Every structure is written in C-alpha cells, then in structure tokens.
Amino acid sequence: MNLLELRGVTKSYGDVHALRDVDLCVEPGEWLSIVGPSGSGKSTMMNIVGCMDSPTAGSVVLDGVDIASMNASGLAHARRNTIGLIFQKFHLVAHLSAVENVMVAQYYHSMPDQAEALAALARVGLGERASHLPSQLSGGEQQRVCIARALINYPKLVLADEPTGNLDEANELLVLDFFRQLHADGTTLIVVTHDPEVAALGDRQIVLNHGRIVRQIDNRANARVPVALTPPGGLS
Amino acid sequence: MFWRMVTRALLRQRSKRLLIALTVALGVSLSTAILSVMLDVGDKVNAELKTYGANIVIRPKGVAAVDDLYGQLETPAAQAMLAEADLGKIKTIFWAFNITDFAPFLEAKVSLRPEGAAEAVPVPAVGTWIAKELALPTGEDAIAGMRSMRSWWDVQGAWIADTDADTVMVGKTLAAEQGISVGDRVNLTYSGRSINARVAGIVDSGGAEDGQVIVPLTMLQRLIDKPGAVGRVEVSALTTPDNELARRAAKDPSSLSAQDWETWYCTAYVSAISYQIEEVIEGSVAKPVRQVAESEGLILEKTQLLMLLITALSLIGTALGIANLITASVMERAPEVGLMKALGATDRSVVGLVLTEIVLVGSLGGVLGYLAGLGLAQIIGASVFGSTIAFTPIVIPIVSVLVLGVILIGSIPSIRLLLSLRPAEVLHGR
Numbered sequence: 203m204n205l206l207e208l209r210g211v212t213k214s215y216g217d218v219h220a221l222r223d224v225d226l227c228v229e230p231g232e233w234l235s236i237v238g239p240s241g242s243g244k245s246t247m248m249n250i251v252g253c254m255d256s257p258t259a260g261s262v263v264l265d266g267v268d269i270a271s272m273n274a275s276g277l278a279h280a281r282r283n284t285i286g287l288i289f290q291k292f293h294l295v296a297h298l299s300a301v302e303n304v305m306v307a308q309y310y311h312s313m314p315d316q317a318e319a320l321a322a323l324a325r326v327g328l329g330e331r332a333s334h335l336p337s338q339l340s341g342g343e344q345q346r347v348c349i350a351r352a353l354i355n356y357p358k359l360v361l362a363d364e365p366t367g368n369l370d371e372a373n374e375l376l377v378l379d380f381f382r383q384l385h386a387d388g389t390t391l392i393v394v395t396h397d398p399e400v401a402a403l404g405d406r407q408i409v410l411n412h413g414r415i416v417r418q419i420d421n422r423a424n425a426r427v428p429v430a431l432t433p434p435g436g437l438s
Numbered sequence: 439m440f441w442r443m444v445t446r447a448l449l450r451q452r453s454k455r456l457l458i459a460l461t462v463a464l465g466v467s468l469s470t471a472i473l474s475v476m477l478d479v480g481d482k483v484n485a486e487l488k489t490y491g492a493n494i495v496i497r498p499k500g501v502a503a504v505d506d507l508y509g510q511l512e513t514p515a516a517q518a519m520l521a522e523a524d525l526g527k528i529k530t531i532f533w534a535f536n537i538t539d540f541a542p543f544l545e546a547k548v549s550l551r552p553e554g555a556a557e558a559v560p561v562p563a564v565g566t567w568i569a570k571e572l573a574l575p576t577g578e579d580a581i582a583g584m585r586s587m588r589s590w591w592d593v594q595g596a597w598i599a600d601t602d603a604d605t606v607m608v609g610k611t612l613a614a615e616q617g618i619s620v621g622d623r624v625n626l627t628y629s630g631r632s633i634n635a636r637v638a639g640i641v642d643s644g645g646a647e648d649g650q651v652i653v654p655l656t657m658l659q660r661l662i663d664k665p666g667a668v669g670r671v672e673v674s675a676l677t678t679p680d681n682e683l684a685r686r687a688a689k690d691p692s693s694l695s696a697q698d699w700e701t702w703y704c705t706a707y708v709s710a711i712s713y714q715i716e717e718v719i720e721g722s723v724a725k726p727v728r729q730v731a732e733s734e735g736l737i738l739e740k741t742q743l744l745m746l747l748i749t750a751l752s753l754i755g756t757a758l759g760i761a762n763l764i765t766a767s768v769m770e771r772a773p774e775v776g777l778m779k780a781l782g783a784t785d786r787s788v789v790g791l792v793l794t795e796i797v798l799v800g801s802l803g804g805v806l807g808y809l810a811g812l813g814l815a816q817i818i819g820a821s822v823f824g825s826t827i828a829f830t831p832i833v834i835p836i837v838s839v840l841v842l843g844v845i846l847i848g849s850i851p852s853i854r855l856l857l858s859l860r861p862a863e864v865l866h867g868r
Contacts, residue, residue, distance in 0.1 A: 283782070289865060306778065309440070
C-alpha cells in the first residue's frame, strides 16, 4: 500500500495552472526527489502533499485518508500527525530557544516533553546549543533545529523544501547525512531540490515542468523512465 | 508551553506591547476619571449650583396665597410674618444635611437721607442675616446668611455683620444716584423711628439689590418695630433631579401610595425637602423655585450626558488605536503564525494564543490606566469643583468590562487576519 497517492491532481490560481493532472505514488520508506525549474509547480505540490493547500481537482490519499476535500481543521490534524516539514528558510520562532522551537511541534501534536526535545537536538548535534535563540545559531545549526523539530513527532512522511539551499558545503553534507540515516531507518522522504547531486540521493526523482511530471528517474535501477513528455511550448 | 510561548512573545515585542498597554491605559484613565467624576458629579454640580442662589422660598401661608394670586406683597405692617426663632428648625428636617444655606428677609420701604443731603428719598430696605451663627435645637452649631448665599456679590468696602447696630450696605445704583460712598453716614427713617448708620460697603450684585439698602435683620426689625419677624426665607438645598414620582408628589403628596410616599419622602427631591420644611415651620409655605430646580436637573443631566459621550469617544479612539497596533503586530508575526499552523496549530489555538497576549497586555494597561484615572479624577475634582472626588467601587467592574470590550473589539481586525493566514501563503509565498 502506498503512503501517498496523487490521482489527476490539478491546482489552478485563476487562469494560472500550477499543477495539471498529476499522478504520483510514494511507497512507505521511499526517498523521492522532486526537481524542476522555478515555476514548475514544485512548491504547489509540496503545499498539497504537506496538507497546507487543497487541489482544485483530483484526489490526494495520504496514509489511507483522502485529504483533497478536507477542511482547515482536518488538514491541521493531518499535518501534525503525519507530516514533518523542513524548510529552506528554516522558519524558526525567533523568540524561542532551539529546544523550545522543537517543543512547539510537540505542543501542537500532543504534550511537550523537554527531555525528549533535548534528546532530539542531541541527535542532530545541538545538545549544547539547546538554550540558544535562532539568532545565536548558524544557518546549518538552524536547519538542524528544523530537522529535529520535523522529526520529534515521528512523522510518517518528511517533506523537505530545498533543505540545503541556504547551507554551506559542510552543513549540506551534515544535513544529507541525516537524511540518509532517516531513510535507512525507514522514514519516507520527499525532498524538493534544485541540486542534481541532492536529487540523485533519492530512490527516485521526478522532474516537474509547467505543472506536469515530465520525467521520472529511478535511481535504484539507475534507469531513466520518461513519462508525459509534453514539450513546454505545448502547454498553455 | 502555552505560557512559555506567551511570555516569550511578550518579552520579545516589548516596545510594541508597551505601546498597546499605553493606548489602553490612556483610554481607561480618561474613562475612569470621567466615570468617577460622573458618579460623584451630582452632589458636586448641585453644590456648585447652590452658590448661585436659593432653590426653595419659605413664606407665611397667607402671604403666599396673596402673592400667588396678585404677585405683590402687602405692607410689612399688615403682612403675616414668620418667626425668626423658628428658622433653626430648618436644619432639623430629615434632609438637614442637604440644606447648604438659608437666609431670612424682611423688606420695608424706608426713607433714606445721606448726611448733608437736604431731602430724604424712599428706598427699599432689606434686613437679612449676613453670617449668622445659629445654635440649633439639636445642640449643633451652624452658620447661615447672605455671605455664602450671595457669594458672587462684589462688595466695595466691607460686609456688614449681624451684630452691627449702625452699619449698612448700599446697592451700587442707589449709591451712585445719592452720591453715597463707603464710610458716609445715612439716616434711615420709618414711621417716625430713625437710625443713623455708617455705610460699610457698596454692593454690586447685578440684581435688584443694587437699588436697595441692605441692613442686619435685627436693625430693620427694630426700625419697623417688628421684633423677631421675618417676611420670607430663601433656602439652598442639595436636591435630586425630579422624576415622575417627584412631579406627582409636587402636585399632591396625599395622592401617593404609602410605599411611593415613603420613597418620595426619603429622596432629596426639592418637593420633599419643601414639604419637610413646612412640617417644622408652623404657618409656612415652602415652594421650590421651579426654574432654578429644573435648571439644576437639566444642567446635571446634560453634564452627565456630555461625560458619557466623552467616555464613549475615548473608548472608540482607544479601540481604533489598539486595532491598528495589534493588526500591525500580527502582520509582523505572520511568518510565525503561518509556521504554527504548518506545525498543526488550529485557527482556534492560534487566536487563543494571540488573544491571551493581547488581554494580558491590555489588562496591564487597564490597571495602570485605572490608577492614573483615579489621580486624574482628583485633579478634575480639585480644579473644577474645588474638592476631592469620592472613590466609587462600581467604577472597577464597569472599567473592567469596558477594557475587555475595547480589547476584544480592537482585536477583531487582527483575528480576521489570523484566520485568513494560510501557512502555504506565508511560508512559500503562495
């Protein structure tokens, strides 16, 4: 059974079609990379899969539940119970310390547990920096706090939007190492990236262009399976 | 965690929170001050108005009837009189403490001849109390008379005293006509009796007294040979504005039911006080000076309405100020709110968090504003009424409800903004 299934998903903003009739399946434990140029629909797909937006048409089944027609409250429930979000810009609460930022996710999920939050920070190498404010942390450290926050509730699906986009090489390697560990532990990962090297780490890559999946690459088989090869000029 | 998030947020945006608290404090201080003054203003305005004259006139029964019919007084010789000795009883009625002042009047047409003048001229003379010390039947002392009842009189020279046997005051117009100055001597004659007196002061009253001679009551009683007689008494009393019950009672107190009668009698309506005066002074008719009594009620009503309007406007201004400040603050925190929603926070929990912060800040402002308002009320009391404003506990719950109302109304735009924030828009720009 797939953890995520998108069937005929379309998202329109007025006359602008951000996604067009997208079909996609993600198996439990799979690492899927989503690549594509700016405006290709990557963020829209992230928002829909991350329960932060609803499609205009089509169905999105996440962990056996169709979230396409859920109201705001249902989507909030799905977000806190099923999904862990990692952002390119980290999005930490500026006036809360590193450990408190992790505890916010616990608070909205169930019960805050400072010891567990400290352990999560220790796992990403920030045990000593738990009481620091985001402004006192480097970009790489902030991203690791973001990862600790995303993982604290043991989500079934981790969505990472350009997770290495704002990091130097050393921190990029560190973050990717965490992803490898997560993948090895059986966590399902969907990573949106511009970086071909990061994309190549996934089990599978899909390439979006003009709201359609124009290519799918199975890194495990090291084989390229072209799908829906619609020329960009042919889209309206 | 909830309170940790609230306190961290409050500490982070200290200057903005302080601005919100100050805005609330400003509105609340004004509301507290005005409400405190308004609830205490009845007595203050009444007391103030009492300095501008009497609102009850007591006359002998027969004279009152004639005066009502023909609007003129008989000559003192034929006229029924009140007894000066009875006047202290006015301060023994149920509403004795509301009687702020009173003064008796005895009027007669006398002949006045300034020393050195060839001819005497007939002039109205008024005998009255100036600042009479009274030993009341209750054993207490009181001072009554024109000195405080006509506080606006401008006296050139000096006021006469009740015990003076040979000093008078002359009205400004009369003094000008007869060429009388302070220190001159004049002869007052009535039915062959004569008194030679020194002019202690020239009175500028702006009224009928400008053409009269004002003398101590006992002096005029002696001159017209009416010892212990008083023609009428003017009374200043603190009263409650008339309502329907008071109007019914004024027409005929006996028409009231026992319960209504008791309510009326035990309320400081001008008609109830007049009735009680008639009870203690035999053969008297006490009548409200209706125009003055009604004007007082009207002034009080309008003063209170004006204060309510100022309070309402200040609160509306505060609500608008808060609305702007909170909305700006929420807009600034949109990424944080979007993140919380992305982490699974519901609209209700986000609104609850922000509202808690606002209510805490607003409450702090409310307490500061209340304390400042109490001080402001005292300043208003001292500068406008020359007295303190009483602490009114009822202001606390009223102000608390108003603060909460203003905060909640001021928060409406920001709550709408919070509800409309979608995490995808805030975090990904779409």
